[in-house]
Amino acid sequence: MRQGRLVATGAMLAFCLFALWQSLLLSLTDRLGPGPGFFPFWLALIGIVLSLALLVSIWREPLPATDASIEEVSILPHGWGAMRCFAILGLLAAVTIAMEFVGFRLAMLVFNAALVIALGERRWWIIAVFAVLGSFGVYYLFTTWLDVLLPTGQFGI
Amino acid sequence: MEALGHLLQGFAAALTPGYLLYAFAGCMLGTLIGVLPGLGPAAGTAILIPLTFSLDATGAIIMLCAIYYGAMYGGTITSVLINVPGEAASVVTCIDGHQMAKQGRAGSALGIAAIGSFVGGTLATVALVAVAMPLASLALKFGPAEFFALMVAGLCLVVGLAGNNMLAALLMTVIGLLFAMIGVDPVRGAPRFTFGIEELYDGVGFVPVVMGLFGVAELLLAAEKRQTHMVEAELKSWMPTGAECRQSVGAIGRGTVVGFVLGLIPGVGAIVPTFMAYVLEKRVSKTPERFGKGAIEGVASAETANNAYANASMVPLLALGIPSSPTIAVLMGAFIVNGITPGPFLFKEQPQLVWTVIASFFVGNALLLILNLPLVGLWAKLLKIPFSYMCAGVLIFCVIGAYGLKQSLFDVWVMLGFGIVGYLLRKLDFPIAPAILALILGPMMERSLRTTLEISGGSFAIFLDRPVALGLLAVPVIVIAFLLFKPRSLAPLRESDIE
Numbered sequence: 284m285r286q287g288r289l290v291a292t293g294a295m296l297a298f299c300l301f302a303l304w305q306s307l308l309l310s311l312t313d314r315l316g317p318g319p320g321f322f323p324f325w326l327a328l329i330g331i332v333l334s335l336a337l338l339v340s341i342w343r344e345p346l347p348a349t350d351a352s353i354e355e356v357s358i359l360p361h362g363w364g365a366m367r368c369f370a371i372l373g374l375l376a377a378v379t380i381a382m383e384f385v386g387f388r389l390a391m392l393v394f395n396a397a398l399v400i401a402l403g404e405r406r407w408w409i410i411a412v413f414a415v416l417g418s419f420g421v422y423y424l425f426t427t428w429l430d431v432l433l434p435t436g437q438f439g440i
Numbered sequence: 441m442e443a444l445g446h447l448l449q450g451f452a453a454a455l456t457p458g459y460l461l462y463a464f465a466g467c468m469l470g471t472l473i474g475v476l477p478g479l480g481p482a483a484g485t486a487i488l489i490p491l492t493f494s495l496d497a498t499g500a501i502i503m504l505c506a507i508y509y510g511a512m513y514g515g516t517i518t519s520v521l522i523n524v525p526g527e528a529a530s531v532v533t534c535i536d537g538h539q540m541a542k543q544g545r546a547g548s549a550l551g552i553a554a555i556g557s558f559v560g561g562t563l564a565t566v567a568l569v570a571v572a573m574p575l576a577s578l579a580l581k582f583g584p585a586e587f588f589a590l591m592v593a594g595l596c597l598v599v600g601l602a603g604n605n606m607l608a609a610l611l612m613t614v615i616g617l618l619f620a621m622i623g624v625d626p627v628r629g630a631p632r633f634t635f636g637i638e639e640l641y642d643g644v645g646f647v648p649v650v651m652g653l654f655g656v657a658e659l660l661l662a663a664e665k666r667q668t669h670m671v672e673a674e675l676k677s678w679m680p681t682g683a684e685c686r687q688s689v690g691a692i693g694r695g696t697v698v699g700f701v702l703g704l705i706p707g708v709g710a711i712v713p714t715f716m717a718y719v720l721e722k723r724v725s726k727t728p729e730r731f732g733k734g735a736i737e738g739v740a741s742a743e744t745a746n747n748a749y750a751n752a753s754m755v756p757l758l759a760l761g762i763p764s765s766p767t768i769a770v771l772m773g774a775f776i777v778n779g780i781t782p783g784p785f786l787f788k789e790q791p792q793l794v795w796t797v798i799a800s801f802f803v804g805n806a807l808l809l810i811l812n813l814p815l816v817g818l819w820a821k822l823l824k825i826p827f828s829y830m831c832a833g834v835l836i837f838c839v840i841g842a843y844g845l846k847q848s849l850f851d852v853w854v855m856l857g858f859g860i861v862g863y864l865l866r867k868l869d870f871p872i873a874p875a876i877l878a879l880i881l882g883p884m885m886e887r888s889l890r891t892t893l894e895i896s897g898g899s900f901a902i903f904l905d906r907p908v909a910l911g912l913l914a915v916p917v918i919v920i921a922f923l924l925f926k927p928r929s930l931a932p933l934r935e936s937d938i939e
Contacts, residue, residue: 288868295615302618305633316894319625319632322886323618330614337607358867364664371663372860375656375835379852382843391839395832402663402828413829417836430494431844 287358288341292334299330370401386436391418443573450795454502454803462499463800465491466506467807473507474514475819476830481511481710482767483654487834489647489774490841497778498793502800504774505754506807508767509561512710512750513808516553516743517819520546529710529746532718536731536738543734548680550816552736553743555680556692558809560744564700564751565801568758571704572787572798575759579784584895585902588888589912591881594706594762596916599874606920609871616875619644620882627890639850646773646880648842648855653872654766655838656859659831661866679813680736688740691721695744702745703752706764710749717745751801757782758794761884766873769880776880777845 302323309320360368374394381390396414404410425431453459469491473484485507492500515530520537533553540549582590599609622633623643634640680688695717702713721741722731731738756762761783763769775782786794812819842855865872896902903909 284868287864288870291864291868291870292611295611298615299618302621302633309630309632312898313628316898317890319628319630322889323621323632326614326617326621330611330618333607333611333614337611340607358864360660360664367663368660368863371656371660371831371835372856375839375856375859378839379849379856382839382852383849391836395836398832398835399828402831404826404828413832417832421836421840425490425840425844428494429491431490431840432847433840433843434847434849 284358285341285344285347289338292337292341296331296334296338299327299334303327303331367402370398374398374401382434382436384436385438386440387433388418388422389436389440391421394418443569446573446791446795447569447799449792450797450799451802453498453792453796454799459499459502459796459800460803462495462503463506463804464807464811466503467510467804467811470507470510470512471514471517471808471812471819472510472822474511475517475822476514476825480515480654480658480767481508482650482765482770483658484508484511485767485770485774486647486650487655487837487841489651489770489777490837490844492774492778493844497780498796500778501771501775501780501793501797502804504771505797505800506804508771509557509747509750509801509804510808512746513554513557513743513812514819516557516746517550517816520549520553520739521820529714529749530742531711532714532742533739533746535718536733536735539732539734540736540739545734545736547816548684548736549739551680551813552684552688552740554809554812555685556688556695556740556744557747558805559692560696560699560746560748561751561805561808562802563696564703564748565798565805567700568751568755568801569798572755572759575755576784576787579760580788582784582908583906584888584891585906585909586912588885588892589903589909590760590762591885591888593912593915594756594760594764595874595877595881597706597919598764598877599916599920605869605871608869609874612865612871613874613878616878617882617885619649619875620879621886626883626887637850639846639848642846643883644879645842645845645848645851645854647777647845648851649858649879650770650773650876651838651841652855652858652860653862653876654770655834655841656855657862657866659834660859660863662827663831684736688736690724691717691737691741692744694720694724695741696748698741699745699748699750700752703749703764704755706756706762710746710765710767713745713749714742717741747805751805754798754801758786758798759784761786763877763880766876769873769876772880 306320306324306327309323310318311320311324312318359365374397378390378394381393392414395417396410399410399413422433426433454463469488470481470484473488474481485504488507489504492503495503512529516533516537519530519533520541523534523538537549537553540546595613599606599613620643622640624631624641631641698717698720699713702716718738718741721737722728725731725735725737753764753768756764757768757772761772761781763772772782780786780790780793838855839852842851843849845851862872892902893900903913
């Protein structure tokens with residue numbers, strides 16, 4: 284946990300440093316007053332000071348006990364919890380890529396079925412009904428009733 | 441009197457079949473979201489934004505507000521029946537509500553919660569009608585310097601009152617403000633931090649960010665733990681007895697006052713009024729030993745304060761344009777998505793819209809009471825929905841919400857990225873609320889500050905010449921200094937205080 288907080292604060296410090304550099308590429312002031320770089324420059328500077336203060340504050344926190352459990356030390360999921368989290372993220376990434384090529388309905392059909400199977404469902408007929416309703420049904424609801432455009436993919440499906 | 445006239449016109453619009461339907465649908469969906477453990481009002485409101493894409497602005501706002509207070513009530517059902525708060529504000533309800541359920545009085549607990557929520561919400565809306573317009577009229581006299589100071593004060597109060605880790609909250613605010621800088625500069629029109637990516641010219645979309653930070657992140661946290669819920673309590677009746685109602689009258693009155701007053705202060709958060717109302721009720725009770733063992737006043741006070749807070753927190757949003765909590769920030773984002781900027785000009789430029797929305801709060805509170813008393817049994821059955829289906833259902837809404845606004849798959853990737861970031865930040869105990877508020881207020885803050893400095897020729901001394909701006913800027917300084925150096929006896933409320 285302590286290590287994770289240090290890494291996260293370090294990442295925020297790097298982000299603020301990057302923002303500071305980028306804001307310096309823009310004009311800080313012009314003849315009308317503050318320029319596009321003015322506000323981000325000061326924000327990035329304040330962010331750097333706060334990140335450094337937070338890094339020091341976390342550094343001074345007591346170290347975790349040697350007999351601490353993995354849940355207390357690590358912030359990353361483990362065991363079946365990790366499998367479920369990675370299944371959700373992996374399938375979400377896959378459906379985002381697939382939607383562009385095969386459209387919302389086919390991508391969501393596979394996504395829904397794969398996700399409920401990955402999360403423990405085994406009754407095939409429930410999986411099939413849910414996958415169809417969650418893809419073709421939802422597409423019909425949103426495009427016909429709610430006027431929301433959803434991707435149709437390269438095959439127009 | 442002027443407000444009353446506007447309100448009557450608002451009622452005339454809010455009671456038309458279309459807007460009634462939106463309020464009804466919002467209450468139903470909000471309660472559904474509140475019932476499902478793991479999805480709070482902020483996540484619920486965020487993931488249901490796509491349902492409002494095709495509605496007119498008034499209808500969209502009515503529906504989203506109804507989702508918000510529906511979700512606030514929905515959390516009560518799980519608190520009472522299975523001792524799992526559907527959202528943070530319902531933690532206090534678990535204490536006596538679940539004890540009542542164990543004694544076979546779940547129906548009484550849920551009934552008094554519905555009645556208390558209705559009374560608290562309705563009275564808070566009456567007070568909103570009285571307070572909002574004068575406050576907005578006062579704010580109309582503000583210049584850019586005062587608006588900048590007001591936004592700084594609002595943000596700092598959120599940071600100061602959000603929790604113990606103030607340094608992390610301040611840093612998260614700055615990170616949120618920096619993300620708000622992405623896109624075309626609002627004053628000069630120059631692109632900033634876009635790196636040639638066309639999708640970033642409009643800035644980072646608020647909807648994909650909140651869907652990631654709340655929707656996806658909360659699902660990942662729930663998937664890691666994989667909680668399964670079984671309804672333990674049996675519902676014999678859904679109405680409290682006459683004696684129980686009499687016992688709760690004082691608690692409902694006090695809960696309303698506590699909830700309303702705290703709802704006006706940005707950053708207090710929904711949990712504080714419920715804790716304070718509960719502690720107050722225990723202190724004034726002649727039999728405090730009953731609290732924690734199924735005292736109906738405990739449920740009534742917490743639930744009334746919860747809904748009074750939810751309605752009162754609309755005052756800073758509608759009158760000043762300041763969101764006081766993450767859920768209100770999501771609502772503000774929805775206002776902006778629909779082309780409406782909340783704040784004092786709203787009352788002047790779009791009175792029909794704002795008063796219709798306020799009238800819909802009364803309608804929504806009444807609908808919640810009518811719906812929730814007889815439908816408690818149905819909501820309880822929803823607790824049996826397996827996590828896998830809930831997860832897939834929520835993710836479908838997240839994908840549609842992120843994609844639907846601009847028809848951009850880039851926004852779906854933004855949602856996914858912020859989902860991972862939100863999950864990690866929650867686990868590392870970094871507060872997300874300040875970043876959300878900063879993201880939404882960032883462009884307005886920058887515009888106000890730069891206009892102020894253009895007026896003053898670049899001199900910050902202008903803030904010293906404007907007493908209101910100076911006073912507003914002093915508020916966060918005093919609050920943060922007080923919180924840093926407060927005596928130990930004034931430590932924030934904790935769960936141990938109510939045990």
